[in-house]
Amino acid sequence: MIQLTNLTKRYGKFTAVNEISLEIPAGTLYGLLGPNGAGKTTTMRMIAGILRPTSGTVTVAGYDVVRQPMEAKQRLGFIPDRPFVYDKLTGAEFLRFVAGLYGQSGSEVDRRSDELLELFELTPWKHELTESYSHGMRQKLIISSALVHRPEVIVVDEPMVGLDPKSARLLKDILRHFVGRGGTVLMSTHTLEIAEVMCDQIGIVFAGQIAAAGTMDKIREQTASGDASLEELFLKLTGGLTERELSAVLGS
Amino acid sequence: MPSSAAELGARGPGLDRVLFPKWRSVIARFARERSGAGARVLLLLLIGGGFWLGAFGIFYRVLKYLGTTPDIGALLAGRILSMILLAFGSILLLSNLVTALSTFFLAKDLDMLVSAPVDWARLYLAKLIETMIHSSWMVVLMLVPILTAYAVVYRGGPLFPLAALGALIPFFALPTVIGSAITLILVNIFPARRARDLLSLVAIGAVGGVALFLRFLRPEQLSRPEGFRNLVDFVAELRTPTHPLMPSDWAANAIMNWLQHVADPLPLMLLWSTAAAFIVMGASLHSRLYPGGFSKAQEGADKYVGGPRWQAWMAGLLRRLPVTRREFILKDLRVFFRDTTQWSQLILLAVLLIVYVFNIRALPLYTGERLPYMLITLVVFLNQGLAGFVLAAIAARFIFPSVSLEGRQLWLLKSSPLDLRAMLWSKYWVGTGPLLVVALTITVITNDILRASPFMMFLSVVTIACYTMAAGALALSLGVLYPQFDTENAAQIPTSFGGLVFMMSAILLLAGIIVIEARPVAAHLQAYQMGQETTPFSADLWWAVARVFGLCALATLYPLQRSLRRLQALEV
Numbered sequence: 001m002i003q004l005t006n007l008t009k010r011y012g013k014f015t016a017v018n019e020i021s022l023e024i025p026a027g028t029l030y031g032l033l034g035p036n037g038a039g040k041t042t043t044m045r046m047i048a049g050i051l052r053p054t055s056g057t058v059t060v061a062g063y064d065v066v067r068q069p070m071e072a073k074q075r076l077g078f079i080p081d082r083p084f085v086y087d088k089l090t091g092a093e094f095l096r097f098v099a100g101l102y103g104q105s106g107s108e109v110d111r112r113s114d115e116l117l118e119l120f121e122l123t124p125w126k127h128e129l130t131e132s133y134s135h136g137m138r139q140k141l142i143i144s145s146a147l148v149h150r151p152e153v154i155v156v157d158e159p160m161v162g163l164d165p166k167s168a169r170l171l172k173d174i175l176r177h178f179v180g181r182g183g184t185v186l187m188s189t190h191t192l193e194i195a196e197v198m199c200d201q202i203g204i205v206f207a208g209q210i211a212a213a214g215t216m217d218k219i220r221e222q223t224a225s226g227d228a229s230l231e232e233l234f235l236k237l238t239g240g241l242t243e244r245e246l247s248a249v250l251g252s
Numbered sequence: 253m254p255s256s257a258a259e260l261g262a263r264g265p266g267l268d269r270v271l272f273p274k275w276r277s278v279i280a281r282f283a284r285e286r287s288g289a290g291a292r293v294l295l296l297l298l299i300g301g302g303f304w305l306g307a308f309g310i311f312y313r314v315l316k317y318l319g320t321t322p323d324i325g326a327l328l329a330g331r332i333l334s335m336i337l338l339a340f341g342s343i344l345l346l347s348n349l350v351t352a353l354s355t356f357f358l359a360k361d362l363d364m365l366v367s368a369p370v371d372w373a374r375l376y377l378a379k380l381i382e383t384m385i386h387s388s389w390m391v392v393l394m395l396v397p398i399l400t401a402y403a404v405v406y407r408g409g410p411l412f413p414l415a416a417l418g419a420l421i422p423f424f425a426l427p428t429v430i431g432s433a434i435t436l437i438l439v440n441i442f443p444a445r446r447a448r449d450l451l452s453l454v455a456i457g458a459v460g461g462v463a464l465f466l467r468f469l470r471p472e473q474l475s476r477p478e479g480f481r482n483l484v485d486f487v488a489e490l491r492t493p494t495h496p497l498m499p500s501d502w503a504a505n506a507i508m509n510w511l512q513h514v515a516d517p518l519p520l521m522l523l524w525s526t527a528a529a530f531i532v533m534g535a536s537l538h539s540r541l542y543p544g545g546f547s548k549a550q551e552g553a554d555k556y557v558g559g560p561r562w563q564a565w566m567a568g569l570l571r572r573l574p575v576t577r578r579e580f581i582l583k584d585l586r587v588f589f590r591d592t593t594q595w596s597q598l599i600l601l602a603v604l605l606i607v608y609v610f611n612i613r614a615l616p617l618y619t620g621e622r623l624p625y626m627l628i629t630l631v632v633f634l635n636q637g638l639a640g641f642v643l644a645a646i647a648a649r650f651i652f653p654s655v656s657l658e659g660r661q662l663w664l665l666k667s668s669p670l671d672l673r674a675m676l677w678s679k680y681w682v683g684t685g686p687l688l689v690v691a692l693t694i695t696v697i698t699n700d701i702l703r704a705s706p707f708m709m710f711l712s713v714v715t716i717a718c719y720t721m722a723a724g725a726l727a728l729s730l731g732v733l734y735p736q737f738d739t740e741n742a743a744q745i746p747t748s749f750g751g752l753v754f755m756m757s758a759i760l761l762l763a764g765i766i767v768i769e770a771r772p773v774a775a776h777l778q779a780y781q782m783g784q785e786t787t788p789f790s791a792d793l794w795w796a797v798a799r800v801f802g803l804c805a806l807a808t809l810y811p812l813q814r815s816l817r818r819l820q821a822l823e824v
Contacts, residue, residue, distance in 0.1 A: 049666060050666040073669040078663070088587045105575040
């Protein structure tokens with residue numbers, strides 16, 4: 001459903017994403033992990049059509065994001081890490097506007113918007129301007145907007161940031177349910193426990209490249225790590241500070 | 253506890269440390285602007301230099317002229333300076349009201365500063381200095397050529413800039429302290445965002461009022477042959493706003509004392525002691541009200557949603573449009589009319605149009621004498637240029653920022669299957685449609701006031717319609733080519749470099765149109781004078797109209813195509 005082939009993004013001399021190739025089949029929840037600045041967000045923004053690849057291709061549901069952007073984006077729902085919405089629109093108006101961007105309108109959209117707002121417990125605020133929303137409420141509104149047009153693929157960057165435990169649990173259930181019905185989710189997260197529990201497959205990005213990819217068992221096999229946890233695998237692949245180094249930094 | 257934190261002392265970091273991020277940002281911005289932007293700097297220097305030279309020239313001539321009357325010349329020069337400072341002081345008071353709201357309550361660095369162990373007095377002084385610089389720099393730039401003219405005419409000497417600064421720094425501090433204090437009180441009464449709306453409205457209304465007031469004083473009377481006498485009357489009549497307790501008078505007296513070599517330290521002492529007293533009082537108020545006000549500012553966001561009736565009416569009106577375009581237009585209208593900082597600019601637009609129509613009415617054309625047809629035709633023809641300039645200014649304010657204002661939401665537009673042509677189309681018509689109505693209305697009204705002939709009325713209406721369509725496209729396109737995605741205040745976007753490029757392009761287009769049409773109009777007048785003409789609608793005229801149409805079509809379509817390509821390639 002999502003296919004990346006030799007995907008590269010350069011900013012001048014700096015290579016943010018270096019020849020990443022990845023295939024995520026339909027009905028998969030794929031977790032993209034990596035330290036800050038590894039290239040996860042850049043990769044996701046290229047899949048969403050916000051950034052243009054320097055080289056390589058991205059296809060979503062069989063459509064090339066650069067050559068057939070309308071077809072690819074019609075099937076995609078993108079949830080960014082920072083919830084920027086129009087401050088002067090109400091929650092309900094924002095969802096209607098987003099549906100309009102996907103060419104959808106009418107009572108079906110209103111019904112679907114109401115369902116999503118109810119699901120995320122935003123109904124009491126649906127007629128209030130989003131500038132009065134908290135960070136978490138905005139995040140929930142953006143998640144709703146990514147679902148309002150019934151996408152086949154969801155790309156979600158750091159979905160749990162700002163969500164209360166109840167909403168985080170709800171989102172986990174929604175994403176699992178979505179995948180269970182044949183949808184595809186590509187999710188980046190720093191919460192390794194969530195990735196370990198939720199994801200069918202995992203890709204660990206380091207310095208713009210895929211350091212390891214596949215199921216947990218496959219990654220353990222690739223790295224000869226026995227029954228190591230995801231945290232141990234992550235630190236092994238991306239290089240974590242030793243206890244002695246931490247003590248030096250903290251000055252104790 | 254780390255020793256470095258303990259060593260910081262009970263009062264926390266010094267003023268220089270609190271202001272460190274601000275001045276480092278200014279240096280970084282200058283460094284960024286300097287690299288690879290030679291043409292931009294050159295253009296800004298040319299325009300800035302042109303303005304300075306123009307302002308210097310006018311004041312130099314006026315002061316020289318006043319200098320020829322030894323008895324009252326210096327008195328009048330001092331009075332003019334006092335009036336200028338009074339006007340600038342009033343503008344500064346309004347500007348400080350709005351700026352203080354951002355710097356003291358809404359700035360992004362406040363969370364960090366308030367949570368850090370920064371002494372309240374240092375925070376107050378740092379924010380006061382920041383507010384003063386933000387709101388006063390433009391006034392300082394405008395004062396430079398004026399004070400230079402004073403210095404040259406009255407031989408101020410090389411130390412004059414220091415003397416002027418000695419008077420102006422406390423003079424600028426006063427409106428900053430007063431403005432900040434009023435804002436502090438307002439924020440404690442209203443939520444900060446509601447207070448911002450209120451203040452923007454008051455500030456813009458006041459600026460509009462001042463512009464109308466000054467226009468209705470009919471300053472053009474000063475240009476009559478008996479002008480000097482009128483000037484004396486004019487200044488005498490305007491003596492009422494001045495007062496011995498006015499800081500503008502003290503500042504003007506301090507500067508004039510230096511220029512006339514009068515050793516009277518009283519005005520300077522008054523300025524500095526008053527400024528110091530006000531800063532102490534402001535700090536005292538700050539220590540009492542700021543914690544509560546800052547806390548309230550974090551709570552207050554606007555929940556009010558108005559205008560369901562017009563929305564339903566508009567949605568009905570647009571129902572035949574494709575859904576994406578309809579929703580885009582509705583979104584743009586909602587965002588515009590719910591943002592006070594944006595719609596309140598309509599007050600300024602109304603003032604601009606009233607002043608423009610008033611100017612046309614004030615032209616001394618129909619004073620009882622029989623006027624030649626030629627003169628009227630010429631004035632109507634040149635009125636096109638004036639109307640074109642006014643329309644360009646409106647387009648710069650309302651159409652140029654429209655894409656920049658999408659800034660932070662571009663992720664949504666770029667990741668959705670939105671055809672960017674639809675977005676450009678919606679933004680073009682949301683801006684250009686009303687502009688076209690304004691353009692045709694002012695053209696018809698001013699032509700009617702001027703009693704234009706049917707020939708000139710036809711030519712003006714066709715020309716201004718074509719020009720408006722092109723100016724709208726140029727404004728939108730240059731807004732895409734020179735976007736300001738990081739600026740949250742729409743009013744600041746037109747003053748950017750791109751805004752300047754747009755104004756120059758629009759003026760160039762206007763000049764091109766006037767050059768094309770000058771020939772058939774001249775031919776028509778010549779034939780009229782010689783009594784040879786049967787109809788003004790000659791082949792020459794139609795050819796000129798066709799060329800204007802072609803030029804405007806080119807100035808509409810080419811920039812829109814360029815901006816579409818730019819939008820498609822844009823990465824956010």
